[in-house]
Amino acid sequence: MVIYILRRLLALVPVVLIMSIVVFLIIYLIPGDPARVMLGDGADESTIQELRQQMGLNYPLLEQYGRWIGNAVQGDLGRSFFLQQPVSTAIREHLAPTLSLALFAQFIAVLIAIPLGVRAAVNRGGLADKTLNAYSLLGISVPGFLLSLFFVLVFAVRLKWFPVSGYAPLHEGLGSFLKFMFLPALSIGIVMSSLTARIVKASMLEVLHEGFVKTALSKGLRQNTIIYKHVLRNALIPILTVVGGSFGTLVAGAAVIETIFNIPGLGQMLVHAVERRDYAVIQGMVLFIAIVYVAVNLAVDLLYAVVDPRIRLQ
Structure with a gap:
């Protein structure tokens, strides 16, 4: 290892x-x-x-x-001309909102995608499969920023269930954090889950035809035990790949959502840096995001070895 x-x-x-x-x-x-x-x-x-x-x-x-x-x-990414502070300090100050948004959105995406993808694979051609096809088409067709504007109009402006914009850190209370973060995370999570659910379905269909599934059925094991304990685990490699890639995309592509909801994260800071031509911040941010991508891919590679010991032996 x-x-x-x-x-x-x-x-x-x-x-x-x-x-x-x-x-x-x-x-x-x-x-x-x-x-x-x-x-x-x-x-x-x-x-x-x-x-x-x-x-x-x-x-x-x-x-x-x-x-x-x-x-x-050495951790010195230069000094921002407009912020009048080191770029590394600015990144640390704006990292928590972006990381919170990415993790929350990824949680929502996985929470939707795995049950939907599993049900669609098990009941291929049935209602769950048709629902997945329609849901995936919606997620691919509607961009996240348009979905977020719709959510703001319905749930924030008309129903007043959530604030229109802003951010509350987690240390100020879980309720306040969720109130401000739910709509932006849901906007991105729905889009991400549409692709993830299709990968879950495709990966599950490949494993469902393996011989060990028939053996487990002949032994009288419960269907849910076979599906979630045996089939899903053997189908995790492609799912981990798409989840890891989508998390890197969430960190890098949160600029539009953070601007719409006025979240003081890395994406909003990068937008302002581009507007001001603050090149030190742009360079530092792009390098940091690239390293995040590399780190996420490394973490996914290590998870491969945990999920499938044969990869570790190779």
């Missing part, structure tokens, strides 16, 4: 290195001088040169990358 983990970690080194190069070059993909773009056309030349010096743009490109990646390894 230890060797398996070490191999996976070593395989991630070149991936992270390539990602860091791409993230570093973001600042050079913008037309014009980055310092001049940040300060605007009305800035005087001395101020522009001072900012260029602060950003390290006067050094050769290779040296700039070496300085940037060296500082990033």
